[in-house]
Amino acid sequence: xxxxxxxxxxxxxxxxxxxxxxxxxxxxxxxxxxxxxxxxxxxxxxxxxxxxxxxxxxxxxxxxxxxxxxxxxxxxxxxxxxxxxxxxxxxxxxxxxxxxxxxxxxxxxxxxxxxxxxxxxxxxxxxxxxxxxxxxxxxxxxxxxxxxxxxxxxxxxxxxxxxxxxxxxxxxxxxxxxxxxxxxxxxxxxxxxxxxxxxxxxxxxxxxxxxxxxxxxxxxxxxxxxxxxxxxxxxxxxxxxxxxxxxxxxxxxxxxxxxxxxxxxxxxx
Amino acid sequence: xxxxxxxxxxxxxxxxxxxxxxxxxxxxxxxxxxxxxxxxxxxxxxxxxxxxxxxxxxxxxxxxxxxxxxxxxxxxxxxxxxxxxxxxxxxxxxxxxxxxxxxxxxxxxxxxxxxxxxxxxxxxxxxxxxxxxxxxxxxxxxxxxxxxxxxxxxxxxxxxxxxxxxxxxxxxxxxxxxxxxxxxxxxxxxxxxxxxxxxxxxxxxxxxxxxxxxxxxxxxxxxxxxxxxxxxxxxxxxxxxxxxxxxxxxxxxxxxxxxxxxxxxxxxx
Numbered sequence: 001x002x003x004x005x006x007x008x009x010x011x012x013x014x015x016x017x018x019x020x021x022x023x024x025x026x027x028x029x030x031x032x033x034x035x036x037x038x039x040x041x042x043x044x045x046x047x048x049x050x051x052x053x054x055x056x057x058x059x060x061x062x063x064x065x066x067x068x069x070x071x072x073x074x075x076x077x078x079x080x081x082x083x084x085x086x087x088x089x090x091x092x093x094x095x096x097x098x099x100x101x102x103x104x105x106x107x108x109x110x111x112x113x114x115x116x117x118x119x120x121x122x123x124x125x126x127x128x129x130x131x132x133x134x135x136x137x138x139x140x141x142x143x144x145x146x147x148x149x150x151x152x153x154x155x156x157x158x159x160x161x162x163x164x165x166x167x168x169x170x171x172x173x174x175x176x177x178x179x180x181x182x183x184x185x186x187x188x189x190x191x192x193x194x195x196x197x198x199x200x201x202x203x204x205x206x207x208x209x210x211x212x213x214x215x216x217x218x219x220x221x222x223x224x225x226x227x228x229x230x231x232x233x234x235x236x237x238x239x240x241x242x243x244x245x246x247x248x249x250x251x252x253x254x255x256x257x258x259x260x261x262x263x264x265x266x267x268x269x
Numbered sequence: 270x271x272x273x274x275x276x277x278x279x280x281x282x283x284x285x286x287x288x289x290x291x292x293x294x295x296x297x298x299x300x301x302x303x304x305x306x307x308x309x310x311x312x313x314x315x316x317x318x319x320x321x322x323x324x325x326x327x328x329x330x331x332x333x334x335x336x337x338x339x340x341x342x343x344x345x346x347x348x349x350x351x352x353x354x355x356x357x358x359x360x361x362x363x364x365x366x367x368x369x370x371x372x373x374x375x376x377x378x379x380x381x382x383x384x385x386x387x388x389x390x391x392x393x394x395x396x397x398x399x400x401x402x403x404x405x406x407x408x409x410x411x412x413x414x415x416x417x418x419x420x421x422x423x424x425x426x427x428x429x430x431x432x433x434x435x436x437x438x439x440x441x442x443x444x445x446x447x448x449x450x451x452x453x454x455x456x457x458x459x460x461x462x463x464x465x466x467x468x469x470x471x472x473x474x475x476x477x478x479x480x481x482x483x484x485x486x487x488x489x490x491x492x493x494x495x496x497x498x499x500x501x502x503x504x505x506x507x508x509x510x511x512x513x514x515x516x517x518x519x520x521x522x523x524x525x526x527x528x529x530x531x532x533x534x535x536x537x538x
Contacts, residue, residue, distance in 0.1 A: 040313075044306075044511065146431075149418035162415075165431050242313065 002226040005030035006217060007066035009057040012040040013247075014148075014187030015072025016254035018095065018210030019236065022070070023255075025218040028228040030235045032064045036268070038241035042075040043119035054080040058088055060239070060268045067226060070213050071095065072187055074116070078125040093216050095209035096120075099183050100129035102212045106205050107137060107181040113174030113204070114141040115196070116185035117148065126185055140177045144170045144189075151188040154253065158195040167192060171199040183207045191253065236261040241268055271495040274299035275486060276335030278326040281309040282516075283417075283456030284341025285523035287364065287479030288505065291339070292524075294487040297497040299504045301333045305537070307510035311344040312388035323349040327357055329508070329537045336495060339482050340364065341456055343385070347394040362485050364478035365389075368452050369398035371481045375474050376406060376450040382443030382473070383410040384465070385454035386417065395454055409446045413439045413458075420457040423522065427464040436461060440468040452476045460522065505530040510537055 006029050008019055013035050022031055034057055036042075042050050054076045061069055068091045071077050071084070077094030085092055103112045103126075114126045121143040130139055146166050150156070155163050174182060182204045184190055190208040197206060221227045228234065238261065240247055248259040275298050277288055282304050291300055305311075305326055311319050323345045330338055337360045340346050340353070346363030354361055372381045372395075383395045390412040399408055415435050419425070424432050443451060451473045453459055459477040466475060490496045497503065505528075509516055513534040520528050 037313075044309075046512075145422050146418055146424075149415055153414050155415075162431050162434050165434075243315075 002067050004067040005032045007032050007061035007069040009034040010072040011036050011042040017187045017190045018072040020255050021211045021214035028232045028234050032237050034239045036241050047079050050079045056268045078123050093213045095213045098212035098216050099207050099209035102207050103183050104130045104133035109180045111138045111179045113179035113182040115144045118143040118145050140174050148188045151191045156191045158198045163195050167195045167199045181205045238263045239266045271336050273336040274301045276301050276330035276338040278303040279341040280305050280311040286456050286459045287341040289524050290480045290483035297501045297503050302507045304509045316348050319348045325537045343389050347392050362482045364482045367481035368476050368478035371476050372452050373399045373402035378449045380407045380448045382448035382451040383454050384413045387412040387414050409443050417457045420460045425460045427467045432464050436464045436468045450474045507532045508535045
């Protein structure tokens with residue numbers, strides 16, 4: 001048994017989709033979330049800046065003595081995971097690694113679509129990791145720059161003409177290639193899961209990076225006997241680096257439930 | 270005659286719509302543009318941070334000894350213009366002031382629509398300034414958070430279903446109120462001028478903040494006899510605080526012509 005919390009961080013609020021999955025899988029665990037809303041977005045920063053930000057995010061979470069950390073930020077998972085693993089002496093789970101492994105394992109026809117932000121697609125990291133696990137898989141990667149703004153403005157309804165049109169455009173090439181598995185390669189995208197599913201005519205397995213990383217952590221705790229007490233009701237605490245006002249309303253979109261627990265603004269710089 | 274250049278700054282590239290207007294009105298002037306692409310967006314920062322950023326933007330432009338500065342950033346114009354006017358001893362023109370004055374002067378029916386980012390609309394600054402100039406004007410303000418992402422992804426064609434649907438939604442309340450004048454209250458929006466015009470059925474005067482501010486500067490130079498030599502072919506120099514690669518392609522959308530002149534990355538922090 002290990003009563004210490006699980007730490008989660010992201011550049012903003014998208015990582016709350018991972019918290020939602022952790023909460024579902026691990027109801028007895030305490031979760032500490034840090035969203036670096038004061039320095040979002042990370043995707044446009046230089047690698048050096050991203051590593052520096054990631055270190056300060058980690059250092060903040062270490063105050064809570066977490067047993068594991070889930071890096072819910074695709075940019076940090078891509079750019080800084082190796083450095084952080086070298087520098088920090090606790091198990092780190094990155095969303096990109098987890099989702100790439102799941103996609104490689106689940107495709108039957110050997111064709112995987114990857115949706116991501118422009119920076120994620122440009123990095124080629126999903127392709128590299130999927131190919132490392134399954135060299136013969138055909139991968140079609142599509143930058144989907146309008147999806148984050150749509151989600152952040154609450155436009156997620158598959159019946160919304162703007163949503164279905166934009167999602168349909170982004171999926172066109174992935175459908176044409178015959179993909180049976182699609183990576184929703186940004187923590188915001190699972191909020192569009194129904195629209196993406198509709199855009200694939202229900203014919204593809206959709207991979208949520210947050211869900212995959214959460215499942216890896218659940219399996220690791222099980223394996224190590226490192227879960228919290230089974231009679232403990234897990235708590236959640238949320239920290240952000242910009243104004244905490246408005247956090248609850250925005251966070252509920254990602255968590256799909258009211259925010260319970262602490263919400264506090266902190267300075268990590 | 271005053272051979273010194275005109276300085277222009279913005280948090281990103283949107284301010285290039287003002288450069289385009291300056292270039293059109295003042296072909297003999299040298300223009301120095303600074304886009305703070307490394308710290309964009311400003312709209313989500315605290316007032317203190319915005320003032321600090323604005324000072325460093327001004328200090329950078331002062332290296333070129335400008336005769337006037339056009340503040341093409343709506344957030345800085347709203348939050349920091351007064352402070353900057355107090356601290357810097359040269360004439361400053363803000364896009365918000367210029368556009369609000371133009372809207373108040375041009376409405377015939379006394380109903381003005383204001384489109385802006387969430388932060389701009391929340392600030393109430395357009396309403397305050399329009400009302401100060403024309404107290405009886407009815408103002409309908411609408412936050413249009415999806416328009417910047419659309420423009421930044423090159424989605425500006427009025428025939429694009431996503432563009433016409435989104436623009437149509439945002440204009441619904443402005444149309445219903447009977448507005449005859451619409452402020453395109455963000456430097457990105459003039460790229461959607463044709464779509465906004467179509468959304469108003471061609472029935473409204475559209476106010477471009479960059480154009481209004483540029484016209485004020487042109488009038489001031491004329492009045493003061495402070496133009497450059499009439500045989501001088503005006504030059505443009507562009508500076509950004511994040512990677513300069515990709516600048517030309519993105520900038521051309523705003524300038525509506527190829528980028529000529531220097532493009533350089535600088536560190537202003």
